Amino acid sequence: MANFPKDFLFGVATSSYQIEGAVNEDGRTPSIWDTFSKIKGKTYNGDTGDIACDHYHRYKEDIGILKEIGVKAYRFSIAWPRIYPEKGKFNQKGMDFYKKLIDELLKNNIKPVATIYHWDLPQWAGDLGGWLNRDSIYWYSEYSQKLFKEIGDVVPMWITHNEPWCASILSYGIGEHAPGHKDYREALIAAHHILLSHGEAVKIFRDMNIKESQIGITLNLTPAYPATEKEEDYLAAKYADGFSNRWFLDPIFKGKYPVDMIELYKKEIGEFDFIKNEDLGIISQPIDFLGINFYSRSIVKYDENSLIKGEAVEGPGKKTDMGWEISPESLYDLLKRIDKEYTNMPIYITENGAAFKDIVNKDEVHDQERIEYVKEHLKYAIKFIEDGGNLKGYFLWSLLDNFEWAYGYSKRFGIVYVDFETQKRILKDSAIWYKEVINKNLIDN
């Protein structure tokens, strides 16, 4: 048996484009994901977020489920295209949806944790170059300042960005996510502007002196391990760590980009002329907490031909339906490393969870694999806390089965099953198990 600290913050997480639907309602205009998901071949089966979990209309029912499970906090994201459907034009109706959502959460004694940006950039911004345009920091500043003014006093935890790595490298470099570009110079420019917009929003947040509220950022961090003891594989792991982790951790916590990665990238992308003198000082504004999204680790072997001198090899552990290796001990390694090399400010695991093939049987879903996945990760979370680690909370991804980006509706991460034909919700065994963990504040072995 392993106990959590008394005030440990148990939550679940979702994001706007993945659950809301209602893409043309109350003044919302398209995001780059509305556009991208309609391009043939970009998403599984041509799936889009047009309807998703219809959460825009069913939010009261879904908050009722949060209450039933007993979560202390709910991490959701705000759809920028509802708030500013056109450049410079605020949409009160869009804002009113989130005010109603937050009121309903507070009525149920659930702490709202708002992510300002979870990838659904308004298409009007995309048309102006998106994150490649340095003006994006002004568009984002206007957006975040308005949110702080409208709901700053009722949202105790703000997350500026969800996973800058995905919003830049995966989206402008690898091309798997919107807008689907494949240009590494673009990817690093986008990453820089996203980080800069984070710093500007923190400055605005501080200047507004919002009481009883904290601000941070969520990074997806993937510990990288060498495939063998060969020196070249250790080098490959170092570069993989720079590619996934240090490129974002270092600017935020050390006020500089990692030199080894700058040297590596310079050959491919040329001069870093998009970095202005004052930028790193803005990016490294002190924050109140770090959000970490952890799912798996990477194992790499040296590869002369790859940009980062390495290629991933399959791990020995069991896999989830995403093909990601289940490696809970890597979460412990990661947390210890962050604590030792970067910060001992409060950390929240803002996403952790797994997709498995769920089968409905007489209105029940026996997802034992998902229970095991979460249980093992929570055990290592407790181990870190028992070492004195400043881990303050855990948000399970996700509340509902939802639109899994390029995988559409083919991958189910929810602890609540969604029948997308009928929009019926069914609590999986994992939801019942999580309810018990929260209620008892401990993990049974």
Ligand SMILES: OC[C@@H]1[C@@H](O)[C@H](O)[C@@H](O)c2[nH]c(CCc3ccccc3)c[n+]21
């Ligand atoms: O893939 C599951 C979840 C997504 O549904 C969330 O929107 C996103 O925040 C999120 N991040 C990660 C880890 C990084 C990653 C994302 C997408 C594809 C590959 C890796 C996993 N997830």
